[in-house]
Amino acid sequence: MGQQELIQASPSRSFRLRSRSLNSLRLRRIFDMFDKNGDSMITVEEINQALSLLGLEAEFKELESMIKSYIKPGNVGLEYEDFVALHESLGETYFGVPDEKEEETQNEDLWEAFKVFDENGDGYISAKELQVVLGKLGLVEGNMIDNVQKMIVSVDTNHDGRVDFCEFKDMMRTTIVRC
Known part of the structure; x- marks a missing residue:
């Protein structure tokens, strides 16, 4: 699936992480839960495994496609700052400007x-x-x-x-x- 298709796809409600009440502490806790080996970096495999354990199935290739542009050159996964950027991007891409709903x-x-x-x-x-x-x-x-x-x-x-x-x-x- 290409980037253009990802932008047009509707995410499942179970995969949503965006909410104004989701603050940096909660985001850090999510990052730490995904970081199974404690190396302060989460790989696509770790994200996929955590989502799967929670019953939130996602296609590995789609996750990889969505995440790889946020991984810094030379790294095998996302550092916390990269994870925050990905989270913010997902919010903008999928949920746009908040409205009355x-x-x-x-x-x-x-x-x-x-x-x-x-x-x-x-x-x-x-x-x-x-x-x-x-x-x-x-x-x-x-x-x-x-x-x-x-x-x-x-x-x-x-x-x-x-x-x-x-x-x-x-x-x-x-x-x-x-x-």
Whole structure:
């Protein structure tokens, strides 16, 4: 698929990363999750693997075509700054200038993200579900249920032991980055 075709293609809602509430801390966390070997660089293979583990299938050749122009000469993958540039480009290419439907789009994006964690589809994220997703991503918290339960408690405003969509949305929209 050529660059012109990529620009005209409609991305799946599951692949969207763009949202005004997605700040640099969240983007850095995504980068670190994709960087499986910890070399501060993510390859097309690492991105493809992470997306696949999250159930977001993408054609390898399309990913490679989209990403290769952001990889600096001599590098085997994207450094963080390259990843940010790619993210910004995807936003401009696929989503253009925000309009009055931005709030609705953000809710749809957040709902798609929520569904990744709500594995059984009951409308709640339990500690066990969060632990499973973190484990799929290869994060150490995937083996530490006590830490995962603390994560749930920190977001669980109604104290029912799980995270509903409103709590998830509030958490995603209120994270503030301190530089």
